Amino acid sequence: MILTVTPNPALDVTYTVPGFRPHASHRVTEAVAQAGGKGVNVARVLTALGRPARCVLPLGGPTGDAVRADLAAAGLDHAEVPVGGDTRRTVTVADGTDATVLNEPGPALTPAEWDALLDETARHLPQAAVLVLSGSLPPGAPADGYGQLVALGRRFGLPVVLDADGPALLAALPARPTVIKPNAAELTAATGLPDPRGAARVLLRRGAESVLASLGPAGLLAVDPHGTWRCAPPAPVPGNPTGAGDATVAALAAGLSGNAGWPAILPDAVALSAATVHHPRAGHFHTPTYHHLRATLTATRLPH
Template sequence: MILTLTLNPAIDMNYKLEHLAIDQVNRCGHVIKTAGGKGLNVTRVLKCVEADVLATGFLGGKTGEFIADELDHAGVAHSFVPIKGNTRHCLAIIHEGNQTEILEDGPSISKQEAAAFLQEYDLLLDRATVVTASGSLPKGLPKTFYQQLIQHAARKNRKFLLDTSGESLKEGIKAAPYLIKPNQDELAALIGEKADTEAELIASARRLAATGVKFIVVSLGKKGALGYFDGRAFIVEPPKIKAVNAVGSGDSMIAGLAYGIDRGLPPEEALTYGAVFGTLNAMEERTGYVDRTQVESFKRKITVRTVD
């Protein structure tokens, strides 16, 4: 089973406007409300390909009830820990080819709620093979919380895929997760210098691998991704596509990586599934969705090359 963590979920509200009029009334007839958060995007994509997946995290208030109901309606297994605070909203306004986002901070997690989550998490780890953790930490949790979760997973020999940024990523790396997926800017922040060429990217990945991270994936956007595993580097390149909605493609890549790792595939093939899921998601209007019937045929269009 793949266990997905969404510690700061949200109701994602997507408003599509032909034109955003500042300081005026804007009426919208195209509104999409979904159970959101990076980890839930991962969950939905895994559900699309019929993987054995279960979602956990924190939920509170009426917004939390909405998310639980949405997951139940979609047939997604979940075991969230209840909190006193209200789960947040996140607003995305699509207008004139742009996307303007307004993101609430979300609730503050108490020490008692954090302890309850750790207890539930340890029980779920007994059933899991792979763990994914995506997105920001909610207020109230220490920056070392992902580090704690990685250590708990390591004690039970579970592979932990960490997709976060900033201090949470820096602290998380200290516990040597199985996989991290920084983009080039996040990689530069971790290493302390920019990496633009393939040689520079590999050198940076090698430095991170020395900290104990087994599998490093550097997201390169439309160009695909660079993987570094056990001293070997490889580039996975998707074909050119007409993107419809790229939101959630990074989360979809994590879903593909988890899917491949859970099946015991070699790192190159696991990253190939990551590229497939990420690209297929960009071809859909819905966030966190891939067409299962296209996965294997699209996989044959992915180029994998070894880099010296």
């Protein structure tokens, strides 16, 4: 079982608006709401792949009720931590080519609620093969909140995947996450370096055991102390990129659970990420695209 922790879950609302333009009035052709947050998306993708996954997440208020109901309806295994605040919402406006996302900050967690999240995570770790930590930290969480969760997973002997950015990412590096998954902009923000390969090496020196960098249409770059690997789709994929990074993390976690290496993980992650862009909603993927790309992609090891 792969355990995902989403400290700041959301009810994801996706509006489909053909020809979306800012500062204009639009008619929405489709509106869909589902349980979300990056770790929930990861678990949703894994479940669709037939991989056992379980979500740990704090939920509260009427929006938390809606998230809970969708998790149950989707058959997603989950364990919740009750909190006093109302779970946040996100709004994605997708026009068929790209997407615009509005993220609410989320409810503030009390120290007792944060400790309850740690305790609930620890309760499920003995059954887990991989621990995935994804998304923003909610207001009220400790600055080193992800560092605490990474240390908890490592204490149980698990590989830990961390998909976070900014101060939350940097504060977690001393706990030595197995893999971190920043995108190109997050790499530059964390290190000040525009070169993804050089930035990844800086984060290795700061504590990450390996870096899987998402470069958008240019694919994925994996860097660890033993080398560098690259894999990219044959052409840019139009659609809704929201959730593409979560699909990458799902493929990564699945690969780690089977002790796969980068040559196997990267093509699977690129194919699944691209197939997610082809689907209008995060946490879902276009199955024919996934199988087609997975059969054709290969990873390349780059020279030092």
